[in-house]
Amino acid sequence: MMRILIIEDDKSLAETLRFQLEQQHFETDVCHNGEEGLHFIEQQSHDLILLDRMLPVLDGISVLKITREKNISTPIIFVTALGALNDKITGLDCGADDYLVKPFDFEELLARIRCILRRPPKWEGSKPLTVGDLSYNIEQKKLYCRSLSCSLSAREGDLLEFFLHNPGQTIPRASLLAKVWGPDADVEDGNLDNYIYFLRRRLKSVESTLQLKTIRGVGYQLEV
Numbered sequence: 601m602m603r604i605l606i607i608e609d610d611k612s613l614a615e616t617l618r619f620q621l622e623q624q625h626f627e628t629d630v631c632h633n634g635e636e637g638l639h640f641i642e643q644q645s646h647d648l649i650l651l652d653r654m655l656p657v658l659d660g661i662s663v664l665k666i667t668r669e670k671n672i673s674t675p676i677i678f679v680t681a682l683g684a685l686n687d688k689i690t691g692l693d694c695g696a697d698d699y700l701v702k703p704f705d706f707e708e709l710l711a712r713i714r715c716i717l718r719r720p721p722k723w724e725g726s727k728p729l730t731v732g733d734l735s736y737n738i739e740q741k742k743l744y745c746r747s748l749s750c751s752l753s754a755r756e757g758d759l760l761e762f763f764l765h766n767p768g769q770t771i772p773r774a775s776l777l778a779k780v781w782g783p784d785a786d787v788e789d790g791n792l793d794n795y796i797y798f799l800r801r802r803l804k805s806v807e808s809t810l811q812l813k814t815i816r817g818v819g820y821q822l823e824v
Contacts, residue, residue: 602717603627603778605646607637607663608679609655617650620706634658641667642769646674648713653680653691661694668695673765675716679709729764732824734808736764745806752802755780759795760802763812763822772819796820 604621608614609632618628629646631637634655641649641663653660664676675697680687683701691699698712728744729736735744741757743750752760758780763771773792780795781787800812813823 602647603629604713605637605640605649606630607632607634607640607649607655607660608652609633610652617706617709624710632656634660634663638663638666641672641674642670643772643775648716649674649676650679650709651676651696653678653682653687661690664691664694664696670769671765671767677709677712677716679704729761731764731767731822732808732810734764734803734806734810736760743802743806745808748806750802750805753798755795756798756802760799763799763820767822767824770815770818770821774819776819 604626606614606617606621606628608617608630611632614630614632618630621628629640631640632655635657637649637651637655638658640646651660651663655663660678660680664678667674667676676695677698677700678691678696679700679702680691681702688699688701697716700709700712729738733745736742736757737744738757738761741752741754743752743760759776762776762779773789777787777789777792781791796812796814803810803812809824811823813821815821
């Protein structure tokens with residue numbers, strides 16, 4: 601099931617969007633200021649974010665810039681009352697995937713969500729993922745570090761890919777299980793621990809300086 605984060609300070613609108621999206625079988629999380637929204641973005645795994653621009657504590661443009669600076673590529677749709685051409689250009693140039701001006705028809709929002717979710721993930725393709733001294737070829741499932749290399753299983757590769765897209769971030773166990781095994785998969789926590797152990801062995805075998813750190817009671821972090 602797709603999961604959407606709604607960052608909107610108008611609580612009535614936020615709850616309306618939550619209800620409408622859940623009627624369309626999306627899971628939703630809602631928060632009402634930019635700082636809280638950024639915390640959700642950094643700590644949780646969402647398939648798409650609906651972001652207001654005029655937010656308390658931290659405005660939407662700042663949230664967007666920080667998100668992209670952290671190399672978090674989750675699709676973001678600005679949903680805002682700021683509809684001037686310059687506002688749209690600024691939002692899109694800062695890294696938004698789409699821009700929808702209030703008031704809007706929910707069916708149009710839904711169509712834009714479907715359009716974005718049909719796109720292939722941005723990291724798919726032949727270009728290797730590189731973090732620190734580590735490079736990972738997604739198609740070949742092969743890990744490189746200087747002159748050393750090793751092959752990964754499909755599950756190891758999916759797990760490592762998720763970490764490489766979120767270096768330095770603490771990723772909750774539930775998010776890892778949902779992203780790698782699927783949100784409805786019947787997986788025991790011990791399976792995740794086993795694959796973390798396998799990945800640590802892989803990193804050691806290619807003598808990488810990167811480490812998978814256990815964040816007790818929360819999850820794991822790829823420490824660069």
